[in-house]
Amino acid sequence: MAKKITDRSEDYSQWYQDVIREAKLADHSPVRGCMVIRPNGYALWENMKEALDGMFKETGHENAYFPLFIPKSFLSKEAQHVEGFAKECAVVTHSRLKSVDDGVEVDPDSRLEEELIVRPTSETIIWDAYRNWIQSYRDLPILINQWANVVRWEMRTRLFLRTMEFLWQEGHTAHATKEEAVEETERMLEVYRTFAEEYMAMPVKTGVKTESERFAGAVETYCIETLLQDNKALQAGTSHFLGQNFAKAFDVKFQSSEGSHEYVWATSWGVSTRLVGGLIMTHSDDQGLVIPPRLAPTQVVIVPIWKSDEQQENVLEYCDTIIEELKELDIRVKLDDRENYNPGWKFAEHEASGIPLRIAVGPRDLENHNVELARRDTLEKNIVDRDGLGERIEKTLKQIQIDLYDSAKKRIDENTHTVDSYEEFKEVIDEKGGFIYAHWDGSSETEEKIKDETKATIRCIPLNEGEEGKCMVTGKPSRQKVLFARSY
Amino acid sequence: MAKKITDRSEDYSQWYQDVIREAKLADHSPVRGCMVIRPNGYALWENMKEALDGMFKETGHENAYFPLFIPKSFLSKEAQHVEGFAKECAVVTHSRLKSVDDGVEVDPDSRLEEELIVRPTSETIIWDAYRNWIQSYRDLPILINQWANVVRWEMRTRLFLRTMEFLWQEGHTAHATKEEAVEETERMLEVYRTFAEEYMAMPVKTGVKTESERFAGAVETYCIETLLQDNKALQAGTSHFLGQNFAKAFDVKFQSSEGSHEYVWATSWGVSTRLVGGLIMTHSDDQGLVIPPRLAPTQVVIVPIWKSDEQQENVLEYCDTIIEELKELDIRVKLDDRENYNPGWKFAEHEASGIPLRIAVGPRDLENHNVELARRDTLEKNIVDRDGLGERIEKTLKQIQIDLYDSAKKRIDENTHTVDSYEEFKEVIDEKGGFIYAHWDGSSETEEKIKDETKATIRCIPLNEGEEGKCMVTGKPSRQKVLFARSY
Ligand SMILES: [Zn+2]
Ligand SMILES: [Zn+2]
Numbered sequence: 001m002a003k004k005i006t007d008r009s010e011d012y013s014q015w016y017q018d019v020i021r022e023a024k025l026a027d028h029s030p031v032r033g034c035m036v037i038r039p040n041g042y043a044l045w046e047n048m049k050e051a052l053d054g055m056f057k058e059t060g061h062e063n064a065y066f067p068l069f070i071p072k073s074f075l076s077k078e079a080q081h082v083e084g085f086a087k088e089c090a091v092v093t094h095s096r097l098k099s100v101d102d103g104v105e106v107d108p109d110s111r112l113e114e115e116l117i118v119r120p121t122s123e124t125i126i127w128d129a130y131r132n133w134i135q136s137y138r139d140l141p142i143l144i145n146q147w148a149n150v151v152r153w154e155m156r157t158r159l160f161l162r163t164m165e166f167l168w169q170e171g172h173t174a175h176a177t178k179e180e181a182v183e184e185t186e187r188m189l190e191v192y193r194t195f196a197e198e199y200m201a202m203p204v205k206t207g208v209k210t211e212s213e214r215f216a217g218a219v220e221t222y223c224i225e226t227l228l229q230d231n232k233a234l235q236a237g238t239s240h241f242l243g244q245n246f247a248k249a250f251d252v253k254f255q256s257s258e259g260s261h262e263y264v265w266a267t268s269w270g271v272s273t274r275l276v277g278g279l280i281m282t283h284s285d286d287q288g289l290v291i292p293p294r295l296a297p298t299q300v301v302i303v304p305i306w307k308s309d310e311q312q313e314n315v316l317e318y319c320d321t322i323i324e325e326l327k328e329l330d331i332r333v334k335l336d337d338r339e340n341y342n343p344g345w346k347f348a349e350h351e352a353s354g355i356p357l358r359i360a361v362g363p364r365d366l367e368n369h370n371v372e373l374a375r376r377d378t379l380e381k382n383i384v385d386r387d388g389l390g391e392r393i394e395k396t397l398k399q400i401q402i403d404l405y406d407s408a409k410k411r412i413d414e415n416t417h418t419v420d421s422y423e424e425f426k427e428v429i430d431e432k433g434g435f436i437y438a439h440w441d442g443s444s445e446t447e448e449k450i451k452d453e454t455k456a457t458i459r460c461i462p463l464n465e466g467e468e469g470k471c472m473v474t475g476k477p478s479r480q481k482v483l484f485a486r487s488y
Numbered sequence: 489m490a491k492k493i494t495d496r497s498e499d500y501s502q503w504y505q506d507v508i509r510e511a512k513l514a515d516h517s518p519v520r521g522c523m524v525i526r527p528n529g530y531a532l533w534e535n536m537k538e539a540l541d542g543m544f545k546e547t548g549h550e551n552a553y554f555p556l557f558i559p560k561s562f563l564s565k566e567a568q569h570v571e572g573f574a575k576e577c578a579v580v581t582h583s584r585l586k587s588v589d590d591g592v593e594v595d596p597d598s599r600l601e602e603e604l605i606v607r608p609t610s611e612t613i614i615w616d617a618y619r620n621w622i623q624s625y626r627d628l629p630i631l632i633n634q635w636a637n638v639v640r641w642e643m644r645t646r647l648f649l650r651t652m653e654f655l656w657q658e659g660h661t662a663h664a665t666k667e668e669a670v671e672e673t674e675r676m677l678e679v680y681r682t683f684a685e686e687y688m689a690m691p692v693k694t695g696v697k698t699e700s701e702r703f704a705g706a707v708e709t710y711c712i713e714t715l716l717q718d719n720k721a722l723q724a725g726t727s728h729f730l731g732q733n734f735a736k737a738f739d740v741k742f743q744s745s746e747g748s749h750e751y752v753w754a755t756s757w758g759v760s761t762r763l764v765g766g767l768i769m770t771h772s773d774d775q776g777l778v779i780p781p782r783l784a785p786t787q788v789v790i791v792p793i794w795k796s797d798e799q800q801e802n803v804l805e806y807c808d809t810i811i812e813e814l815k816e817l818d819i820r821v822k823l824d825d826r827e828n829y830n831p832g833w834k835f836a837e838h839e840a841s842g843i844p845l846r847i848a849v850g851p852r853d854l855e856n857h858n859v860e861l862a863r864r865d866t867l868e869k870n871i872v873d874r875d876g877l878g879e880r881i882e883k884t885l886k887q888i889q890i891d892l893y894d895s896a897k898k899r900i901d902e903n904t905h906t907v908d909s910y911e912e913f914k915e916v917i918d919e920k921g922g923f924i925y926a927h928w929d930g931s932s933e934t935e936e937k938i939k940d941e942t943k944a945t946i947r948c949i950p951l952n953e954g955e956e957g958k959c960m961v962t963g964k965p966s967r968q969k970v971l972f973a974r975s976y
Contacts, residue, residue: 027617029555030562031604036617039550039632046551062527063534067517068606068637068653069578074518076591086592090557091582092606093594095641097574103564104574106581106603115594116519118556118580118606129515129524138828144527149556149637153583165556340626 005352007286012230017159019280022352023289026159033157033164037273040353041160043297045167045273049147051199051295052169052271055191061143061171066125068149069116074124078249081123084216088153090118090164118151123217123242123268126172127250134174134264136255141184142174160277161234161488168272174264176254178243181265185241188269189222192237200275201292201405202226202282203412204236205435205483207460212444215268219243225459225483227412228281231433233459233485236278239269277488282408283377289354290377292404293397300326300333300393301355305343305362318366318386322359325390331397351376356400357393377404418481422450422472425484429454435485439478441471449473456484493840495774500718505647507768510840511777514647521645521652525761528841529648531785533655533761537635539687539783540657540759543679549631549659554613556637557604562612566737569611572704576641578606578652606639611705611730611756614660615738622662622752624743629672630662648765649722649976656760662752664742666731669753670708673729676757677710680725688763689780689893690714690770691900692724693923693971695948700932703756707731713947713971715900716769719921721947721973724766727757765976770896771865777842778865780892781885788814788821788881789843793831793850806854806874810847813878819885839864844888845881865892906969910960913972917942923973927966929959937961944972 005018020026025041037045053063069092076082096110119125126144133139151165171188175181189206196202204224214221218240225233247253247263255261283290293299304319306312319335326333334355336346343360350358360372371389374381377400384392415434419425425438440446440458450473451457466480493506508514513529525533541551557580564570584598607613614632621627639653659676663669677694684690692712702709706728713721732751735741741749771778781787792807794800807823814821822843824834831848838846848860859877862869865888872880903922907913913926928934928946938961939945954968 027620029613030559030616031555031557031613034555034557036555037553039552042552043550045553062531064527064530065525065533065655067519067522067524068639069519069522071518072585072594073591075585082587082592086585086587088584090580090604091585091594091598092578093581094579096576097560097563097579097605099570099574103561104570106560106579110579116578117585125517125519128518132515151556167553 005286005288008229015286016281019284019288019352020159023354025276025280025289028159031164033154035159035163035165037167040297041276044276044279044291044295047295047297048195048199048275049169052191052195053145053147055195056145056169056171059143059187059191061145061173064144064146065148066122066129066146068119070119070122070125072115072117074128075117077124078217078245080245081217081249085120085152086117088155089120090151090153092116092118119148120150120152121268121270122146122148122150122170123172123246124250127246127252127266130174130264131250131252134252134254137176137257140174140176140254140264141180143171143184144173145169145171158277158488160273160280162274166272166274168270170268170270173267174247174252175267176256176262176265178265181243181267182241185220185222185239185267185269188267189224189237189239192224192239192269192271195271196224196226196236196275197405199292199294200279200282201294201401201408202236202278203405203409205460205462207462207483209238209460210444210447210458210482212447213458215240217242217245219245223460225485226278226282227415227435227485228278228488229411230281231415231486233435233487234274234278234281235459235487236275237269237271240267242266242268283404284354287379288352290404291354291356293356293401296354296356297332298334298355299331299397300357300359301350302333302335302359302361303343303346303350304335304337305360307363311363314366315361315363319361322361322371322386322389326393329390329394331390331393351379356397375400420472425450425456425472426454429456429484429486433486435459435483437466437481437483438472439469439480440482441474441476441478443474443476446471446473450484455486457487459483459485459487493774493776496717503774504769507772507776507840508647511842513764513768513777516647519652521642523647523651523653525655528785529764532764532767532779532783535783535785536683536687536763537657540679540683541633541635543683544633544657544659547631547675547679549633549661552632552634553636554610554617554634556607558607558610558613560603560605562616563605565612566705566733568733569705569737573608573640574605576643577608578639578641580604580606607636608638608640609756609758610634610636610638610658611660611734612738615734615740615754618662618752619738619740622740622742625664625745628662628664628742628752629668631659631672632661633657633659646765646976648761648768650762654761656758658756658758661755662735662740663755664744664750664753666753669731669755670729673708673710673727673755673757676755677712677725677727680712680727680757680759683759684712684714684724684763685893687780687782688767688770689782689889689896690724690766691893691897693948693950695950695971697726697948698932698935698946698970700935701946703728705730705733706756707733711948713973714766714770715903715923715973716766716976717899718769719903719974721923721975722762722766722769723947723975724763725757725759728755730754730756771892772842775867776840778892779842779844781844781889784842784844785820786822786843787819787885788845788847789838790821790823790847790849791831791834791838792823792825793848795851799851802854803849803851807849810849810859810874810877814881817878817882819878819881844885863888908960913938913944913960914942917944917972917974921974923947923971925954925969925971926960927957927968928970929962929964929966931962931964934959934961938972943974945975947971947973947975
């Protein structure tokens with residue numbers, strides 16, 4: 001079989017596209033910058049959603065749904081927000097088409113009085129609603145999350161990592177005190193870190209963004225950042241402390257238990273289908289996708305092999321007992337008994353689509369009371385006893401989850417450097433890439449200069465402050481080292 | 489406490505709005521015709537989604553996601569489809585705003601070459617993708633469902649029942665043969681019927697639509713129809729056999745196992761947040777929302793009652809044992825121990841929001857080893873023994889589900905009439921409303937005449953054909969009685 005996936009060492013960007021195509025995760029759509037998420041990709045996103053949704057609910061949040069459209073005037077109510085989001089967005093101006101000779105045309109008579117913006121994020125429409133919901137301290141906190149599609153008119157797109165329309169969740173909370181809101185912001189950052197590391201097996205660094213990289217309208221933006229196989233960083237999730245900015249913009253006050261009227265404190269936080277891109281670039285290899293077992297839609301695939309009808313019957317019966325055993329253990333198992341495809345073809349397909357474990361069963365395995373067990377991550381194959389297979393698989397799935405995390409952690413650690421001079425910084429960023437810790441004087445000018453000269457940005461200012469020092473560029477005092485990288 | 493919900497007998501439409509407001513299901517939004525689905529409403533929709541999604545997966549379907557935007561030219565590819573859907577829709581014409589003195593304006597330089605339509609339904613964008621996915625009979629069937637938001641520019645909207653943006657699922661399947669596609673259409677109709685009756689406790693009639701009421705682009709539209717408390721019908725779900733119309737419009741052919749190239753057969757089917765409106769108008773009463781237990785986000789609420797601190801401690805401990813027992817039985821239970829609200833206020837709130845069972849526990853209940861158990865549907869209260877409470881509640885929840893269905897069935901049966909003459913028809917429709925079976929000659933002219941004169945439409949042609957007869961209007965031959973009603 002011809003190799004369908006480009007090697008990473010040859011062309012990483014092409015490899016990424018090949019993996020997505022061969023694993024049937026997504027397609028480009030005829031609408032520039034939008035993607036079609038295929039069943040394999042969507043099932044992965046569904047598992048991510050389910051895990052995150054459970055964590056949100058455990059921390060007291062409820063889901064709700066707000067309108068897709070935002071009146072144009074809403075965007076300009078929060079001064080910084082409009083700067084960040086009004087620029088590139090989808091604008092609805094008309095509400096009707098009319099038939100003409102060769103198709104349909106926009107009916108000029110249907111022009112809207114006020115244009116509508118397809119939401120790039122929902123702070124404004126949500127805070128407009130919160131004004132009606134919040135009167136007293138008894139109405140607080142409001143802890144709401146929304147699963148939705150959003151649109152940002154991106155010029156350079158890449159499947160999952162940056163698309164014009166994407167799926168995400170956005171949490172929007174309202175609190176009586178600053179302390180509570182900051183606590184919530186940090187709590188959700190921790191939820192994201194836990195999800196990334198424990199479900200996606202994707203190690204992340206946490207910290208806050210510099211002023212220039214902050215969310216438009218936020219007082220502080222917390223983030224999780226990971227390092228992908230090509231040594232570029234990916235912002236995988238953000239949690240914003242919004243202060244009273246949106247409460248002031250939408251005039252949302254509450255009566256405190258003492259009777260005073262005060263502005264409400266806010267947070268928002270989100271992760272998106274971009275996580276799927278991060279997952280792919282964290283674990284996959286030249287054979288295709290690798291998915292951590294906790295998120296794999298199918299954890300074990302069974303491929304029966306036979307020649308005669310009699311063999312077929314016996315092999316399938318044997319497989320049935322395995323399926324039953326695995327289902328008892330809540331393992332997501334699938335039998336691939338398609339007759340139109342041969343085993344070799346199936347093996348390649350399951351490898352490309354990243355199923356963590358494959359069991360192959362042929363007539364000889366029946367005789368010997370064995371199965372062949374293959375690990376997707378290591379590509380290791382073993383003949384193992386049918387007895388105790390369920391437990392063995394359960395253990396192996398857990399081990400794969402750990403091994404994937406450990407191996408990603410090792411890769412990221414090896415590609416995280418600390419430098420003392422700007423010269424060393426430029427050398428490392430050019431020759432190795434990766435994460436770099438270095439001192440910075442805290443000014444936007446220096447940050448900008450570094451970005452212009454090296455294409456590296458400050459990914460975050462770590463929360464656990466390190467030692468003081470001197471900025472590698474200006475020599476001015478630096479409170480702590482910050483984390484740099486080139487990024488997606 | 490002042491009565492916050494208008495009686496149904498007084499003003500049914502106002503009652504509906506009051507229930508939605510008091511149960512905190514949804515709000516009107518500042519975008520005309522769009523709604524904000526509040527946590528209580530969304531949790532109900534989530535439960536519906538979960539049940540339906542399970543049924544879709546059991547029948548072999550997978551979820552996927554297609555773009556929000558459809559290029560304008562796609563809509564005109566299927567001639568009937570464009571007639572039905574191109575008329576009132578949201579049209580994106582620009583991709584950028586620019587800052588001006590007092591806010592933002594649409595940047596005229598960002599005008600799109602081809603306008604984008606916010607999907608009113610996704611047949612066109614999906615069949616464009618299917619062309620790339622389908623080459624051989626081995627690629628069939630494709631059994632895909634999408635959970636999404638869609639937009640139809642409605643002029644007269646009503647929360648849940650008809651909104652400009654709504655949430656729904658749309659199944660889109662592709663098959664090698666006509667028989668398979670028809671079978672799929674009927675299978676999904678049956679899934680919808682089962683869901684409506686077994687989960688929503690909402691009895692429905694099934695049948696096919698007349699030509700004039702058919703989905704734009706369908707060969708046959710199957711539907712489930714229910715009758716609401718005000719004796720108006722509601723179309724609650726549709727399943728369309730699309731023939732080869734979309735395959736021809738988007739040139740989707742497959743190579744059969746014999747080597748010939750043939751157009752693919754299609755179906756599509758959908759239900760939406762409109763179901764929430766149907767649920768409200770099927771079961772609720774003058775006290776507020778009534779939710780069948782199988783879909784209730786909270787099935788049992790416990791209200792502890794105390795005066796002294798010591799009582800509080802003891803009552804809460806007693807409640808804990810109940811919660812533990814109910815959770816063991818997978819019953820969704822919530823403790824309402826808010827200190828800012830008194831028990832009477834809580835009772836009214838839980839009644840308005842439709843929680844099927846309420847347990848009240850005070851100090852005297854502890855002494856007597858009792859609880860007070862109140863049914864939301866019948867408003868019946870009983871002092872019951874603490875021993876065996878879990879089982880009793882489990883049984884009662886099942887009974888409520890049955891009783892709600894039976895009572896809705898009885899109401900619909902009582903309001904379903906059969907008439908022989910047009911005079912009788914007009915009398916019944918004016919004086920009683922409800923479902924009416926009557927003979928019809930099968931022509932669009934007669935259908936139109938009846939609609940003009942009585943505002944009643946043919947809701948469906950029942951699948952189990954009845955006896956032949958003569959049209960009540962024209963006296964021409966009729967193959968069977970069909971089902972009429974005024975509708976939402
Ligand atoms: Zn180093
Ligand atoms: Zn009658």
